[in-house]
Amino acid sequence: MRPLEELVVELERHVAGAGWDAAPRLYALVEAPELHANEPDLARRLGVPDVPGRLAALEQPALPVDKPVDDVLAGIEWPGGVAGCALAVERILLPEGAEDDMPDEDPTGWAARHPGREDVRLVVGVLRDGSRHSAMRLRGHDSDDQVMSGPELVPALAEALAATLS
Template identity: 50%
Template structure:
């Protein structure tokens, strides 16, 4: 694991202003969303390992102290640890297919920005265009919206997502749900398959 957040990464163990959520995975995804929001828009995709906070404290006390995890966390709490920057020029699905996590990693999360079109816009897509032309067409569409997606999965199959629209960039406008970005969740879950 690398690029471990020290002072500028996501707050560890629920110590931020992130609202209390129903599950540790939801809290971790919202922490990562908050961290990504603080970095601003137009950023490359970011990958995080999710580790059990209390296990991290026991196995890596120095690192836990560096991350501000000096006290016992709620059982099942997850600490996001940012990984190396994703390689540029490699399609995301190809990169994710190369990942294998050690047993100490309970889950992973990915933050990625995309353009989104409203429902029904697919009927307007010109026929017979390639991926590059399609990307240009979407970028020029007057109804496009920029969205930041944070998707997290655990080894046990649990999933959570947070979506934030650029035009409604506020913590109170973040949409969460386990099935908001199923394709990306499937790709992340595949990184735990043996």
């Protein structure tokens, strides 16, 4: 596995340990050797090995809960020392065609009550070099061996994260 893939899977397992119904979590991704050079105490506290090619995830302050994640991401611009970023967020998936019946009033509440809904946790990571990887866990299949992963699982969210790096 490549470093970003390893990190995204590791982050998903870490976030899964806190259970469901969690707030979104944003991470700055930095190269491990750079973290050791610039913040050696932090690198040691986090247990990040000083290995070339290895990435470290630094959790950022909590995102505002009163704004959509896409709006929050649109206002973020990472400094040059950040190699990438990752986001852990929960979403509701609806069966195919369900959106056709979605009301204009309270669509979020309607989706939350839909009998065919599926809760998912997404962890999406992107790097400045264009690399991206995602992991997705379904609440109904909540085990590490059932986590799906790949570079294009959540392309719109990956694009929104990539825009924070430009």
